[in-house]
Amino acid sequence: AQSVAQPEDQVNVAEGNPLTVKCTYSVSGNPYLFWYVQYPNRGLQFLLKYITGDNLVKGSYGFEAEFNKSQTSFHLKKPSALVSDSALYFCAVRGFYLYNFNKFYFGSGTKLNVKP
Amino acid sequence: DTAVSQTPKYLVTQMGNDKSIKCEQNLGHDTMYWYKQDSKKFLKIMFSYNNKELIINETVPNRFSPKSPDKAHLNLHINSLELGDSAVYFCASSLRTGLAGVRNEQFFGPGTRLTVL
16 A cells, blocks of 8 residues: 655754755555645645656755655755745655555645744 | 635534535646545545546545535535544545546645534
């Protein structure tokens, strides 16, 4: 079965420093991976996705993610964090088999706190 | 302008009541979803419709009944509400299912916070 894991419930970083939010996946075959952000009392917003091709994917708001097949990881990164990046971040993987192709499996979420 | 909208935003009701949540998308998508987000922020898919046809039906009590009058709308009706139904319910949509839609992300509504007293 497909799944993603976000090992950190919370990540704290100082404004201006680089940030990384971790995600590992478990998928048979090539994964379709996504990152979403949820601001307080809001719905999830799409940030970026990896389908195929270049392992470094660039997305919205200066975020990027690196797909690493050997480590089965898809970590979200940003070179310089902003206080406004503070939010809840979700990694997701799309189902691979015919029976679950239309499903997205979400991680448990990582709360990012960026301190001034 | 809103891509995926839900009404109401907040819903406070008594145990045993019946309530509905409505969702509409103006993105021209053909697939819509209902998710439940619990107090620990964990997201669980409940249902999905493609062109008015139910394609995902997770292990959800049959007190929950989705209805899709057309591909732009997906409503959720809940009978005999229980305390454990308190959560935030998100509607989402995406374009095309199956192999053709594998690259497409989901777009989420703002959520409906349901509180059962």
